[in-house]
Amino acid sequence: MTMTELVACLQCGLPKPPADRCTSCGMTPEFGPDRPSPFAGATLWVMIGVIVAVFALTLAVVGITA
Numbered sequence: 683m684t685m686t687e688l689v690a691c692l693q694c695g696l697p698k699p700p701a702d703r704c705t706s707c708g709m710t711p712e713f714g715p716d717r718p719s720p721f722a723g724a725t726l727w728v729m730i731g732v733i734v735a736v737f738a739l740t741l742a743v744v745g746i747t748a
């Protein structure tokens with residue numbers, strides 16, 4: 683049986699499993715410095731697509747009604 687190496691919680695500093703929430707303060711691992719950026723890859727392109735769609739829709743509405 684191998685013990686999972688514990689890491690220090692970023693919030694309270696107590697040791698916790700790296701993939702789990704902190705058992706003492708509930709800090710989630712998503713906010714750690716080693717996590718990949720949430721705004722990379724597919725999420726970034728979805729956000730760009732939504733912004734372009736809203737811009738195009740607004741441009742069309744303004745173009746029709748002006």
Ligand SMILES: [Zn+2]
Nearest residue numbers: 691694704707
């Ligand atoms: Zn903690």
